[in-house]
Amino acid sequence: MLKLFRYLKAYRVQVFLAIFLVFLQTLSELYLPNLMSDIVDKGVVNGDIPYIWKIGGFMLLVAAGGTICSIVASFFTAKSATGFGKTIRSKVFTHVETFSQEEFDKIGTSSLITRTTNDIFQVQQVLTIMLRMMVMAPLMCIGGIIMALSRDVKLSWVFVVSIPILLLVIIFVQSKAIPLFQMMQKKLDNLNRVMRENLTGIRVIRAFSRIDFEKKRFDHANLDVANTAIRVNKIVAVMMPAMMLILNFSTIAIVWFGGIRINDGDMQVGDLMAFIQYAMQIMFSFIMMSVMFIMIPRASVSAVRINEVLEIKTKIVDPEVSSKSDDTFHGVIEFQDVSFRYANAENPVLSNISFKAEPGEVTAIIGGTGSGKSTLLSLIPRFYDVSSGRILIDGIDVKEMNQQELRKKIGYVPQKAVLFTGTIAENIRFGKEDASDEEVEHAARIAQAASFISEMKDGFQSMISQGGTNLSGGQKQRLSIARALVRKPVIYLFDDSFSALDFKTDAALRKALKGETKDATVLIVAQRVSTVMDADQIIVLEEGKIAGIGTHHELLKSCDVYREIVSSQITEEEVG
CATH class of the missing domain: 3.40.50.300 (P-loop containing nucleotide triphosphate hydrolases)
Incomplete structure (x- = not known):
């Protein structure tokens, strides 16, 4: 995944600002329990109302500052992550355009679509989380431990027991989830392939009354993805209750032993309240890290698949000269x-x-x-x-x-006529972008397409649906021929x-082609x-x-x- 992060260079200012603002937000959150401790120990215990108002007002300012930092950081995070996703999609699409037919055959169209959409979205999503949590979680964990130690060193032994247990839970979940994430992306490829075949072959499916069979085939692929997702979610679902259980038991231990220390006069009530806050911050920092540890493996699988596409070197290359x-x-x-x-x-x-x-x-x-x-x-x-x-x-x-x-x-007319969504004129101009109306009409006449075009409501401005499904096979072939003719190739x-x-129509077309292609090399x-x-x-x-x-x-x-x-x-x- 680190290989892909080189495309973040264009957004380094936004990334820096997001990280810096998250840093300030985390500092404000670490400072708030300290202020609360002072209010309790110096203001409430001594009945000093002005002090309470003074520190309370300062707490509101710190909290407001942290909130503003959080909002602005979210803006820069979203801007850089979505921009990164846009850049990767553009890079993948541009690179795929250079592939020869051999590379397309190797990866498969359905897999390329999944990699360009779902996989890039997974990496974009984890980047959004990382820009917030990769600063906040470690800083809150380390800062929380330091602040907790500053309040009471002996009570901090609770963390020596709870933190290793938390780490074991995270490692267990990660080891079980990563293989399933890899499996799920492949199953998504298969689902995408089945869906694409069903949509493009709907006429054949209906003609042969295979709708029920195709439904079963789709249901099988869909269920395969769903079952894998359920297995992953079951494993991931274990983590949050386990971590909350550890957090609650840690809180009970802190209150229990903290109460004893207060009773012995070794600790103040405000310090205990602050200690509990820091303990929660430490535990929640591990929860944030655990979320990253779950998201990063899935995004890593997606990043590998994206890099596979970007690293493919097409075998058909241009000479230097x-x-x-x-x-x-x-x-x-x-x-x-x-x-x-x-x-x-x-x-x-x-x-x-x-x-x-x-x-x-x-x-x-x-x-x-x-x-x-x-x-x-x-x-x-x-x-x-x-x-x-x-x-x-x-x-x-x-x-x-x-x-x-x-x-x-070269004017190439493929075996299977391929048309694009747009007008008839736009499809013919696909062969020559700057073709005049006269050239378009001339190509259509030679291709024997002018007759059916004139019968259409909007003529050359008539819309062609996706895949040319509103035209017959012969009409699509004639438009494909017109597209090749308009460029006047050699x-x-x-x-x-x-x-x-x-x-x-075949005879009329071949007769018309003789005059049009008399100086060209023609292979049929x-x-x-x-x-x-x-x-x-x-x-x-x-x-x-x-x-x-x-x-x-x-x-x-x-x-x-x-x-x-x-x-x-x-x-x-x-x-x-």
Whole structure:
């Protein structure tokens, strides 16, 4: 957790002021019993009313000063803790944005959400407690012991018995609670994952009448978290009654032995009253420390999880000097003996892939499910880096190119259309932030989206709901294509982007794309033969290897895999 505290530097003034004010508040609380003792021993016993008024008024001033310090300290504590939380969230989010797909796959989306929200909140909460208690508890404990000794040394032997017992209780609770805190954060990850899957997959769940099953799955994950939380709370709940019991027995012992000493004339009544106050302050300082000892382990678990994210070094990094400038980017793509294996996978997804895609040409990639088509496409913008071999653009290895500059020249349409909450125009402008209305409308026309947009109430200003749930699959795909078209890239990557379109719209879209992409390099991943038939070259993949490269007619003659795909989709007359 100490590693995270380096982000407190920006709030060091607020932290210093909070600690200083808490210091003053603690001093005022330690001084009050001393004044009360003087009132009893010098004012009440002697019947000196003016003295009582004088010291009583001074006590009110000290108490008011302590209260003001407490309020202002709370303000600075809240300001620094919330600012710290904001900074950490920003750091985590910014760092996660640099991750390659491999790092996302490693940690998991649900875990990243938990770490960015719940874990950071736990650390922020414990910081708030620490800024108040890390000064107050030790100072009150040490100061209370010194002040108690100044009143009566012999009576202070009560602490020799009570304090070790308190420490044993704290150590016991902490040793039992820490493993459960670690377990609970993992169970929260699981609950978050189940919740996310339920919300994003609600249509499928309803379509297959799996609502009851999903309720049971959620209840199981929810109950798992609840049971762990109950176990933790049971252990923690032992501490407060135990500490109060020790405090009460200590008070009884102080009154008992203090009464004897007063009777023997070795102690005054005011001193005994002050001693009891100091004893309570000492005990409560241990209670405050015990609260910290409970909160800190949980926050430490959260801090470790946050640091795990911040310490991950993405494997895909930019070179110190980019080997590509904007004005020399033409878009010639060449795969040279490329192989790729996912982390912890037994077999490579792609093996010995070699081909070349030229500007002004359409290169189509077809193959069975799991043949590696989408993976091949994702290697070009460096969502993953190749395991071996090279991918060249204009003769330069993509690893030697700046990722941002590389991706600026690519129009990528993912297999699963992803839209964001906002207007249709805003979603299309996601491809080019400064696109004019004319450019947005032109991209929509080419993508065959203008027709359904015009039928919507607010046209291009119509709102898209979260995840695009108010649009059909084909509409979402067309908007995704428009988003890629509006940036006028040098390279187009279509990852099975026409699968949700009807044949008429598919044909119209491909026809419109020919004029729009005539000078660009176009790679299309497709399942339909009708989509790839007119491509300048077709790459046939089977189990991650190239089974054939050529035009439609060339592959019909030379590639058995392609013939099988064609015969499964179209008739012999259509083939001819």
